[in-house]
Amino acid sequence: MLDLFAIFTKGGIVLWCFQGTGLTITRAVNSLIKTVILQERGGVGYYEHESLKLQFKLDNEFELVFVVAYQKILQLCYVDKLLQQTQLLYRDKYKNELLQGSTAIQLLLDVTTSSYHDFTEQFQYLLNQLEQQVKLESLQPRAMRQYTKKGDDGKGITPVASVHNNGVEDVDTGEDPNDVDVDTNVDQSERQKPSLSITSKGSARTLGGGVRKVAKGSKKTTSSLSKSPKATNQIKPVKQARQWANEGSSKDKEKYDCSDDVTSGELPVQQQASSSHVTKGSMSGQLRPLEQKQGQQQEEEEVKRSTTGGLLSFFKGLTGGKTITSDAMKPVLDKMTDHLIAKNVASDIVDKLCQSVAAKLDGKVIGTFSGVTATVKACFEESLVQILSPQKRIDVLREVLLSKQQKKKPFVITFCGVNGVGKSTNLAKVCFWLLDNGYRVLIAACDTFRSGAVEQLRTHTAHLSALHPPQDSGPPNVQLFERGYNKDAAGIAMEAILYANQQGFDVVLVDTAGRMQNNEPLMTALAKLISVNSPDLVLFVGEALVGNEAVDQLTQFNNALRDYGGGGASATPIDGILLTKFDTIDDKVGAAISMTYTTGQPIMFVGTGQTYTDLKSLNVTSVVTSLMN
Structure with a gap:
């Protein structure tokens, strides 16, 4: 039994609704609109919310959405046909009204005056027909499946031999089994011998003779090879060293040798420039977005000039439209699939995007002068911008201030991820950013597994303390909290938070050990750390170099933290993403799409280098332009 069938516009106006039960479906439909339709995730065609399953179909010509909701335990098999036939019935019945382009107020007046009352009767009749058809099909006996196999040539299909008589196959040889050979002149032993022959150049010879001849020939060849004289006085070629294109020569040694510039206590010129790059106060305020390349800006301006304004837009309004079909989009989507996969987007995400x-475009009417390729590309750009744009904005500086003033406790950020992605390094970058904005930070060394993890954080803390020394011999602005190795990480994090609260620290940065996403004991320990300490922000640190692996890592991390941490089915423990090594990928920025599409959480930080100031915020326009060009 259906719980709900509703028809509404993409603007949110409900045109018609049929409710089969008394359950409230408002939350489920709102969640469908918020997380699927508005987030450009409508390729699957269904959405599960708690115990309900919602299937939907888009009518792009009239900007309508058809939604049916039912209990997912029922497994109704006629829902797809019901959606399709209801869409055709509704379009045919109210085509004139929809083509007139009624305003929102007129549509609301139509609903209040019950102009769609007769459509309810037609829908119930259609629903009863489909339900009765399913019942009749379930009562009819199913025909036994006929197993067939292909012939030797791969073209003909012959029936498989029936198996009987204790598993012995009765193979049809084309002869009558009642026919008995009564020829007694032929010896039975000769009759049983197979007549094998090898045909060579049109002449037949027996197998035994052929084998003997081949054996003799091979003997001659081996003997002749063994008697062949060895080659003498051969000069072995000397392997030459490979010359690389940008290898340089010995003449360039003086150019790049800076060892003579080191005098008493002075650094070389290059090191002085790099050290002056990290200065106090250089990252105060919000993080700066990624710089957009000049070529990308020029391409965007050309696209805007070609698609907006001018005489062409005037002719578009005068000419008739054409409808986009799935067959017309298929070659464009295939090319776009190859293009996005080459840009390092995960293949599963590319399929869902397509x-x-x-x-979204099937059945949509476009202008005569608009091409299918340009329309599909523009739709892809809109979808990618919608995916990368965060559903909720997380302002870390504001949240830290509110936690300090209202909650009277430090703001806790936990960093997690797989091995070798740069959690500790980017934790130090975030710490430098917070110190530049006047907050005191405590670093909790909860990586008690990897050798050198505590020493690495100790080195970063010393450097950060030198860049941000305490004022007037006051308390330190940054401090490391560590308890050594082989200790419980959840207990260390709890002690660090209590210590930070007592000493008046504003932020606690928790560094965790790297772990693979399929390591169940380590994932259970991480879920314990998060569930016990309840951090305000959980950041997943991922590489910008990975493609399909990013989806697997983020999905399993999110599922493990949710399952082992006791969260519900709709809980999302990971609050944001920190994408590292973004400066090494050029225009292959597909990992950003893969990670954001998987959980729907925003990319909050982007690592772009090795210094403390190499931390940026994501520039959505720049990433989308790099993906589409």
Whole structure:
């Protein structure tokens, strides 16, 4: 039994609704609109919310959405057909009204005056027909499946021999079994011998003779090879060293040798420039976004000039439109699939994106002068911008201030991820950013597994303390809290938070050990650390170099933290993403799309280098432009 069938516009106006039960479906439909339709995730065609399953179909010509909701335990098999036939019935019945382009107020007046009352009767009739058809099909006996196999040539299909008589196959040889050979002149032993022959150049010879001849020939060849004289006085070639294109020569040694510049207590010129790059106060305020390349800006301006304004837009309004079909979009989507995969987007995410774009454009009417390729590309750009734009904005500086003033406790940030992605290094970058904005930071060394993890954080703390020394012999602005190795990470984090609260620290940065996403004991320990200490922000640190692996890592981390931490089915423990090594990928920025699409959480920080100031915020326009060009 259906719980709900609703028809509403993409603007949010409900045109018609049929409710089969008394359950409230408002939350489920709102969640569908918020997390699927508005986030460009409509390629799958269904959405599960608690115990309900919602299937939907988009009508792009009239900007309508058809939604049916039912209990997912029922497994109704006629829902797809019901959606399709209801869409056709509704379009045919109210085509004139929809083509007139009624305003929102007129549509609301139509609903209040019950102009769609007769459509309810037609829908119930259609629903009863489909339900009765399913019942009749379930009562009819199923025909036994006929197993067939292909012939030797791969073209003909012959029936498989029936098996009987204790598993012995009765193979049809084309002869009558009643026919008995009564020829007694032929010896039975000769009759049983197979007549094997080898055909060579049109002449037949027996197998035994052929084998003997081949054996003799091979004997001659081996003997002739063994008697062949060895080659003498051969000069072995000397392997030459490979010359690389940018290898340089010995003449360039003086150019790059800076050892003579080191005098008493002075650094070389290059090191002085790099050390002066990290200065106090250089990252105060919000993080700066990624710089957009000049070529990308010029391409965007050209696209805007070609698509907006001018005489062409005037002709678009005068000419008739054409409808986009799935067949017309298929070659464009195939090329776009190869292009996005080459840009390092995960293949599963590319398939879902293509399905979403196809569902959004199927049946849409475009102008005569508009091409299918340009329309599909523009739709892809809109979808990518919508995916990368965060659903909720997390202002870390504001949250730290509110936690300090209202909650009277430090703001806790936990860093987690797989091995070798740069958690400790980027934790130091975030610490430098917070110190530049006047906050006191405590670093909790909860990586008690990797050798050298505590020493690495101790070195970073010393450097950060030198860059941000305490004022007037006051308390330190940054401090390391560590208890050594082979200790409980959750207990160390708890002690660090209590210590930070007592000493008046504003932020606690918790560094965790790197772990693979399929390591169940380590994932359970991480879930314990997060569930016991309840950090305000959980950041997943991922590399910008990975493609399909990013989806697997983020999905399993999120599922493990949710399952082992006792969260509900809809809980999302990971609050944001820190994307590292972004300066090494050029325009292959697909990992950003893969990670954001998987959990829907924003990319809050982007690591772009090795210094403390190499921390940026994500520039959505720049990433989308790099993906599409």
